[in-house]
Amino acid sequence: MNDSTVASVQQWHEFHERKRSPFFSGIFLCGPAVQKNDFPFDHRVQRFGIFCGHVAIDLSEKERLSKQAVALLQRKQEYLLQLMDQAYKEHTIHMNTWKKNDGRKYGSMSNEEVAEAFRSYVDDLFSFGIYVTLPLFVEEYFESFIQERFIQLFGKEAGRWFGIAVNPLKDGTVIKEEQSLLQVNGEQDLKDHIQRFCWMKNVGFFEEYYTEALYQERLHQMKERQKQYAQNKEERERHQHLFLHLLEKVSDDKFLSSIIKTANEAVYFRSYRTEMFYSSPCYNQALLKEVGKRLGLAGYRDFVWLYWDEIYTRLKDKGVADYGLIRQRKEHYVFLSGLDREYEQWSGSDAKRVYEVFKSQEELQTAKEITGQLAYPGKVRGRVAIVQHVGDMSKVKEGDILVTHSTNVHFIPLLKKVAAIVTEEGGILSHASIISRELRIPCIIGAKMATKVLLDGDMVDVDATTGRVKKVS
Numbered sequence: 001m002n003d004s005t006v007a008s009v010q011q012w013h014e015f016h017e018r019k020r021s022p023f024f025s026g027i028f029l030c031g032p033a034v035q036k037n038d039f040p041f042d043h044r045v046q047r048f049g050i051f052c053g054h055v056a057i058d059l060s061e062k063e064r065l066s067k068q069a070v071a072l073l074q075r076k077q078e079y080l081l082q083l084m085d086q087a088y089k090e091h092t093i094h095m096n097t098w099k100k101n102d103g104r105k106y107g108s109m110s111n112e113e114v115a116e117a118f119r120s121y122v123d124d125l126f127s128f129g130i131y132v133t134l135p136l137f138v139e140e141y142f143e144s145f146i147q148e149r150f151i152q153l154f155g156k157e158a159g160r161w162f163g164i165a166v167n168p169l170k171d172g173t174v175i176k177e178e179q180s181l182l183q184v185n186g187e188q189d190l191k192d193h194i195q196r197f198c199w200m201k202n203v204g205f206f207e208e209y210y211t212e213a214l215y216q217e218r219l220h221q222m223k224e225r226q227k228q229y230a231q232n233k234e235e236r237e238r239h240q241h242l243f244l245h246l247l248e249k250v251s252d253d254k255f256l257s258s259i260i261k262t263a264n265e266a267v268y269f270r271s272y273r274t275e276m277f278y279s280s281p282c283y284n285q286a287l288l289k290e291v292g293k294r295l296g297l298a299g300y301r302d303f304v305w306l307y308w309d310e311i312y313t314r315l316k317d318k319g320v321a322d323y324g325l326i327r328q329r330k331e332h333y334v335f336l337s338g339l340d341r342e343y344e345q346w347s348g349s350d351a352k353r354v355y356e357v358f359k360s361q362e363e364l365q366t367a368k369e370i371t372g373q374l375a376y377p378g379k380v381r382g383r384v385a386i387v388q389h390v391g392d393m394s395k396v397k398e399g400d401i402l403v404t405h406s407t408n409v410h411f412i413p414l415l416k417k418v419a420a421i422v423t424e425e426g427g428i429l430s431h432a433s434i435i436s437r438e439l440r441i442p443c444i445i446g447a448k449m450a451t452k453v454l455l456d457g458d459m460v461d462v463d464a465t466t467g468r469v470k471k472v473s
Contacts, residue, residue, distance in 0.1 A: 003354045005336060005344055009047060012361060013371075014056040014448050015136075016426070021304035022333050022345075023311075024205030025050045027122065028277060029337045031129025040079075041068050043130055049336035052355040066137040073138055077258035080138065084269045087131045091276045094124045098283035106290035115315035118291055121284055122308045126341075131273045135266045142166075142263040144374050144465065147437075149256050151377070153249075159376065159437025161249075164242050165260050168268035171236070173200065173275060178229060181215065181222050190215060199282040203274075207281060207288075207301040296320035305329045307345065334358075370447050370454070370469040373426055375433040377465040378442030381472065382419040384458040386451055387411075401460055403450050407432040415439055420462040422447050422454075422469055444469065 020028075032045045045065055047058035072079055098121070106114055146165055150158035171179070177197045184190050190212065198209040222229075243264070250256050281288055292300025294315055303311060305326040314321065328348030334355055336344045346354045385400040387393055393414050396402060402418040404411075406425035415421065415435060419442070423432045426446025436443030442464035450469070454460065459472040 003346075003357050005047070006049075006051075006334075006354055006357050007361070009058045009060075009361065011059040012056040012358065013059040013062050014054055016055055017053050018050075018055055019053055019204050020050060020055075021205045022307055022329050022335060023304040024277060025333075025335050026307040026343065026345075027125045028132060028274075029335060030341050030343055031126045032133040033337050033339050034126055034129050034341060036127075036130040039130060040072060043068075043134065044339050045133055046337055046339050048133075049334065051334050051358040052332050052351060054355075054358070056358070062137065065133070066140070069134055069137040070141045073141070073259075073262070077255060077262070080134070080262050081265060083131070083134065084265055087128070087269070087273065087276070090127065094127075094280075095283060097124075098280065102283055102286050104286060106286055107293075109290075111294060111315050111318050114287075114290055114294060115312055117287055118315060119312055121280075121287060122312070125277060125280060128273070128276055131269075131276070135269055135273065139266065139270075140373060140467070142259065142266065144377070145259060146256075146263060147374065147377055149253070156440065159434075159440065161246055162437055163434060164239065164246050166263060166267050167239055167243075168264055169240055169243055170265075170268045172268065172271055173197070175232075175236075178222065181218060182226060182229065184215075184219060190219075195282075199279040202278045202281065205278060205281070206304055209282065291315065294318075302326055307335075307343075309341075370422070370450050372422065372444040372447030372450070372467045372469070374464055374467050375421075375430075375443035375445045376436040376441060378420065379461070379463050379465065380419045380442055381459065381461050384454045384456060384460055385418075386454065386456050387414075388451065395456070401462055403454050405451060406430065407435065411435075415441060420444075420464065422450050422462065424448055424450050 029048045029050065032043065032048065035042060035044055043065060045057065045061050047061055049056060101117070104117075106117065109117070143166075147158065147162055150161050150165075154161050177193075177200065180193050180196065184193055194210070194212060194215060198211075201208045201210045247257055247260065250260065288303065289300045291311060292303050295303060295306075295311065297303060302321065306321060313319070325347060328351075331348055332351040332355065333348075334346040334351040338344065380401070382399055382401040383397070384403050385392075385396045387396065387402060387404040393411075396414055396418065398417045399419045400417075401420045401422060402411075402414065403422045404424075406423050407415070407421065408431055411431075412435065416439065421432055421436055421441055421443040423430070423443075423445050424447055425432065427433065430445055432443055433445050435441075442462055444462065444464050444467050447467075447469060454469075454471075461470045461472060463469075
């Protein structure tokens with residue numbers, strides 16, 4: 001298989017670098033390319049891939065679908081909220097089915113029956129496809145729209161209210177797990193807790209789970225920290241009151257109010273949508289262990305190095321897994337989605353070669369223009385100052401453009417004199433994102449390779465509103 005598809009893409013948008021299994025990556029990246037019934041536009045996305053751990057999408061695909069998703073949101077403000085609610089319901093239905101099926105005697109079934117049970121599980125995961133990408137495609141719109149409106153409404157307080165708007169009301173899995181562990185009282189409680197949360201280690205889908213020994217150790221630590229958790233609960237309740245107060249302040253603007261509610265839910269949903277995948281094998285252990293056995297795997301977990309269709313075909317044909325291929329993918333693999341479950345993939349040295357093509361294209365595009373995500377709007381021109389570590393801070397002058405991988409509390413004195421901030425780390429809740437709103441400094445986050453492409457002393461134009469940094473010729 002050649003690398004022409006990768007080479008033909010003019011510009012890639014890289015989300016992040018993650019260690020993920022081929023089984024997970026294949027379904028997670030191909031799922032959005034399968035059309036959801038009754039969805040109002042063709043949401044299928046192609047050229048969505050993972051390149052030796054770097055998750056990226058053809059920028060033209062992202063921009064095309066972002067435009068359609070935002071247009072839909074502007075016509076039907078409640079649509080994304082309804083879609084996320086649909087995801088919660090579908091996940092609950094599938095999870096209940098998985099729990100029921102985990103008691104089936106797969107060992108007594110034929111290969112054909114095991115193959116069909118496996119296909120049914122895979123189809124369930126594919127049905128989550130639309131939920132993977134749609135929230136990502138409207139995230140930038142949420143940020144820019146809310147921030148611009150808040151600056152108009154709240155002036156210097158805009159950053160504070162934005163932080164309230166995007167801090168999710170719902171407790172995430174980490175908080176839920178801590179609360180559950182504090183309620184454990186006896187062996188059965190602990191067993192139930194492990195069943196509910198052991199999958200939290202399975203980030204990346206390598207069939208790794210937290211053990212009882214770890215929870216026993218944490219139980220002792222948690223009991224000593226009950227006071228801290230009580231304080232955290234009070235803080236969350238305070239945030240809920242502030243969020244309701246925010247909605248009261250913007251109640252005359254129905255569209256803004258709706259967007260705030262949707263954005264707040266979307267921040268919570270961003271983790272939930274991946275957790276639907278990571279938690280699923282925990283409820284399908286009997287099936288997956290039988291699959292590993294039928295494939296002749298010494299350890300059933302090695303099925304994660306195969307793609308879903310490879311597993312299905314081998315089960316149907318009574319074939320065994322190719323350990324040579326598994327070894328290659330453990331070294332390197334590249335996966336690129338097409339439409340309707342079609343894909344291209346490379347393993348071992350071939351994957352490394354394709355990754356180099358991807359990497360060279362990324363470096364070429366960023367040399368011309370660096371793009372990132374809006375954290376706080378504004379347009380400035382200034383001299384670049386690269387800060388790789390604390391020792392570099394002394395070289396930053398008044399009015400410089402601070403370029404760094406990420407900021408922390410040690411940067412605060414420095415930030416008060418820079419004209420703009422550009423970080424490679426992304427996320428609306430990153431330190432740079434929060435502090436730039438507080439200090440009202442133009443800021444771009446998620447600007448990949450900024451510290452590699454830019455040099456100390458470069459003159460650049462920073463347009464934080466559009467998330468672009470351009471060198472001044």
